[in-house]
Each structure stands twice: as structure tokens, then as C-alpha cells.
Amino acid sequence: xxxxxxxxxxxxxxxxxxxxxxxxxxxxxxxxxxxxxxxxxxxxxxxxxxxxxxxxxxxxxxxxxxxxxxxxxxxxxxxxxxxxxxxxxxxxxxxxxxxxxxxxxxxxxxxxxxxxxxxxxxxxxxxxxxxxxxxxxxxxxxxxxxxxxxxxxxxxxxxxxxxxxxxxxxxxxxxxxxxxxxxxxxxxxxxxxxxxxxxxxxxxxxxxxxxxxxxxxxxxxxxxxxxxxxxxxxxxxxxxxxxxxxxxxxxxxxxxxxxxxxxxxxxx
Numbered sequence: 026x027x028x029x030x031x032x033x034x035x036x037x038x039x040x041x042x043x044x045x046x047x048x049x050x051x052x053x054x055x056x057x058x059x060x061x062x063x064x065x066x067x068x069x070x071x072x073x074x075x076x077x078x079x080x081x082x083x084x085x086x087x088x089x090x091x092x093x094x095x096x097x098x099x100x101x102x103x104x105x106x107x108x109x110x111x112x113x114x115x116x117x118x119x120x121x122x123x124x125x126x127x128x129x130x131x132x133x134x135x136x137x138x139x140x141x142x143x144x145x146x147x148x149x150x151x152x153x154x155x156x157x158x159x160x161x162x163x164x165x166x167x168x169x170x171x172x173x174x175x176x177x178x179x180x181x182x183x184x185x186x187x188x189x190x191x192x193x194x195x196x197x198x199x200x201x202x203x204x205x206x207x208x209x210x211x212x213x214x215x216x217x218x219x220x221x222x223x224x225x226x227x228x229x230x231x232x233x234x235x236x237x238x239x240x241x242x243x244x245x246x247x248x249x250x251x252x253x254x255x256x257x258x259x260x261x262x263x264x265x266x267x268x269x270x271x272x273x274x275x276x277x278x279x280x281x282x283x284x285x286x287x288x289x290x291x292x293x
Contacts, residue, residue: 026070026243030059034067035074035247039254042078043213044262045150045192045275046282050139053186054286057136068128069236072227073244077251079220085259086214105166108173112194112215115177117222120184133186140286142187147279150192153199154272165203165211172201176215187283190216195272205266213259 037055041048056067083090093109096102120127127133168176179197183190191212198208227233237244265271 026066026240026247028243028246031243031247032250033059034070035077035250036254038071038074038247039078039081039251039256040258042251042255043081043191043258045189045195045209045272046279047139047143047146047187047189047192049183050143050187050189053134053136053139069233070240070244070247072223073233073237074247074251075220075223075227077248078255079217079224080248081252081255081259082213082217082220085256086217089214090217104170107170108168109215109218111170111173112177112180112211113218115174116180116183116190117219119181120219121222121226123184127184133184136286136290138185139187140283140290142185143279143286144283146188146192146196147276147283149196150276150279151273153196154205154270154276156199165198165207165214168201168203168211175201176211180215190219192275192279195266199272205272206263209263209266 033055034052037051038048041051052071056071060067093105096104097106132138176194176197179193180190182188183193191209194212194215195205195208198211199205203211265274
């Protein structure tokens, strides 16, 4: 991995991890342009630059994390912690159980899959944004447990590249009664346990540890860029989702990109 590739992949990871346009889809597209014959090299590298975006999440939500810890140990209030677990467990468990199948099945690496999934979720975003806005849940901290589990089940679709973890949970959050900003905040908080699991899993592997030793400086550079760009993306998306029609804007972007990608594949 060279400096240019490390910068491009770090930027792509940092920006698209939090903007609901599918980080896995964008990273797959970018890596095809950088070098289609280096799938294993890119796969390991992309796993190991999750650390940068995880640190960005932990830093951005440090006060909320501290409050949840205080709720548990001081106020004995487990409501938010249970909700985050209910949202995280379905996708985390299915992803762990089916990791080998997902990595080896061509469906999950197909550019057609990415294009179709990106377009479908984009259309759903546009539709959901135009539905009557019934904010029955005034704060993500008041979300009932059953609805938290519903968001978690929706998040399992993000195992398909092109869907987007944040996109699926923001759509589900809106349908569960939250506004777009509250849905995004909850989505990002709920992604922390999953990202911690992904990062720990990558450190357990002897193959990953050997790859880290060989590519330490490029990984450090890419993770730093992912952290900085991730912080900028987080700040932007939370503020942007306060605006009317913000979710539709992301939806239209996804639809245009999906059509462009599919037309390119068909004409190739």
C-alpha cells in the first residue's frame, strides 16, 4: 500500500462511514479503481482502518458515553445501554456467524449488488423523508426497547454492501418515531459496539497482526486521515440532518451514483 492509496482509502472510510451513502459500497468502488487484482491486500487494509473511525466516534460521543456509564453505575438506569445492545446484537451476531460466507460469496463483492442496494436504499430515503413526520419519540434516550430491537433488525441489511449501516438505521429510526437528527445520533451510538467488535476481531487474527507489522506507517497514516475526516463528516451530517429534506438529498445522491455505476457496468 502506498501513500496515495492510504490517503484515498482513509478519506473514503472517514467520510462515508458516517454520511449515509454506504462506506462499504464506496470503498469497494474505490479499491476497484486503485487495483482490481489486489483484493486480499485491500480487504485487510480496509478492516484495519476501522480504528480511525472508531476513535472518531468515541471522541465525538465521549460525553454521551460518560453519561451512559453514569446512568448504569450511579443512577442504576440501564435503559439506553439495553437499547444500544438490542440494536447492536442482531447485525453483530449475524455478521460474526456468517463472516466466512460473506467474505467468500461473490454476491457480497458484486458491483451489481452495490449499485442495486445503493439505489433501493436511496429511494427509501426519499420516500421516508416525504412521509408525515410523527416525532413520537422526542429523544433517542426515550426509545422503547421493542423499537430499538426493530432498528437492530433493520441494521442487519447493512451486511449487504451498498445498503449502509447508518442509512438503514436512520430510515428505521425515522419509522420508529424519531426525527432524522435523533435517528443519526442513535445510529452512530449503536454502531460503537459493532465497530469495537470488528476492531478486536482484526487484532485477534495472526494474519492481520503480520499485515500491521508490514504496513504499520501506511495504516497509521490512513487511520489518522479516517479519524480527521470522520470527525468532520460526523459534525456535518448531524448538523445537516436538522434541515428539511436532508435525508432526501442523500437519497438522490445514492440514486444518481447507483444509476451511473449500473450504466457503466452494463456498457463495460
